[in-house]
Amino acid sequence: MGARSRDRSRPHIVIAVVNLPVERDRRVIRECKALEAAGYRVTVICPRGKEGLTYLPGTRDTAIRSFRQPLAGSGVISFAMEFLWSFVCVAWRLFGLLLRGRVHGMQVCNPPDVFWPLALLMRALGTPFVFDHHDLNPELYECKADEKNEKPNGVILGVLKLFEKLSMRCSSWVVSTNESYREIAIRRGGCAPERVTVVRNGPAASEIKAPPVVAHGPGARKRIVYLGVINPQDHVEAAVLAAERLIDLRGRDDWEMVIAGDGDCLADLRQLAAARGITDVVSFAGWLEATQVDELLASATIGVQPDPPTAMANLSTMAKSVEYVARGIPVVAVDLLETRRTAEGAAVYVPTGTPDELAKAIDALLDSPAELALMREIALQRFRDTLSWDHQAAAYIEMWRTLVPVQVEAVGRVPRDRVSMMRTAGDGEAVSRPQPLESERY
Secondary structure (H helix, E strand, O other), X not given: OOOOOOOOOOOEEEEEEOOOOHHHOHHHHHHHHHHHHOOOEEEEEEEOOOOOOOEOOOOOOOEEEEEOOOOOOOOHHHHHXXXXXXXXHHHHHHHHHHHHOOOOEEEEXXXXXXXXXXXXXXXXXXXXXXXXXXXXXXXXXXXXXXXXXXXOOHHXXXXXXXXXXXXXXXXXXXXXOOHHHHHHHHHOOXXXXXXXXXXXXXXXXHHOOOOOOOOOOOOOOEEEEEEOOOOHHHOHHHHHHHHHHHHHHHOOXXXXXXXXXXXXXHHHHHHHXXXXXXXXXXXEEEOOOHHHHHHHHHOOOEEEEOOOOOHHHHHOOOHHHHHHHHOOOOEEEEOOHHHHHHHXXXXXXXXXXXXXXXXXXXXXXXXXXXXXXXXXXXXXXXXXXXXXXXXXXXXXXXXXXXHOOOOHHHOOOOOXXXXXXXXXXXXXXXXXXXXXXXXXXX
16 A cells, blocks of 8 residues: 555554554554544554555555564463563554654553553653553453463462553553443552543444345244354354254254354364364354455344353453444343443343353244344344444544644544534543443453
């Protein structure tokens, strides 16, 4: 992609995200677009993707300053090396931007929680620093240890909690993906409530282009979808095994399950489906781009969220569930605090997420067209009234307007009614508690 002319009169916001290239992070893409629409100029520091992009597709002129990530953590030492490498690369790119021109504000997205020294530096320079809290790293470490039937190392857990607290306390503002994360920022991070803003994950109304295709009639094949990351803590194996149990309950003829996403467990799940002889009803779509996600979910009858009832999952908003609800897809999910806050009556909840629990809930819903229709309406209303990115962007931009005001002349080509909409949407709300609804967790 060729160079673009960037209007340097606009305030410059730098965003760092290091767990994946920005073109694959839908939350950060939405944040960049919201900032541009509000009159800011954006640069993202992130690992280099396959395309080696220099500007973010779909944006006006958001620049990408990428770095190579040759390290991939699989143990304590390798994770530490990966985090150190990411810190050095982000700091190097940031110093380059500071030398070439002014940076008016910086945002860092976790994981990892190692960038608090940059927060101290930027604040010493008089520049606001925002911590965008995507994941609960202490809980994630405990979850991974539990999966291995190991006791968490007290020293490592203490360091993770300390770094999390420093990341919050050293920042000018904390962005939380849900109310539980906000409470953690206040209680565990010691942040002032007025300096913590909830900005949830989820698509904008304009992103949903494919019309829903709902299966009807005795011969129609209903589609059950899992969309998201496929790592051990996501418990996707339970969804695959639920498909095997569903065959016992209703046969193979009128349904199929599509697993969309990528992660450490994808290859193992493919082998599991083949070993159980269920590849005729379970297929794997791999990682999908935004338009492909839209098309897949338009054909879904039920969305599945099999995340187990761990401390991390209970407090995290699963991005997949917001994507389901946004399309009016009824959800079968494990009964978790933030999942209930997201889906409310648009989901059927099971206690622990065993394959048998999931299969029975799915089977009952597939035979209840009236309940499915009611849940679709509840889901669509939840999205329209609360969950859509249009609501979340208003809170996000209100925070940045507080930290880095935009002069009228700096707004440039952005329509005045768009800017007014963003500001009006936040009026009457406490900045720390915008439209109540993730992580998520993603």
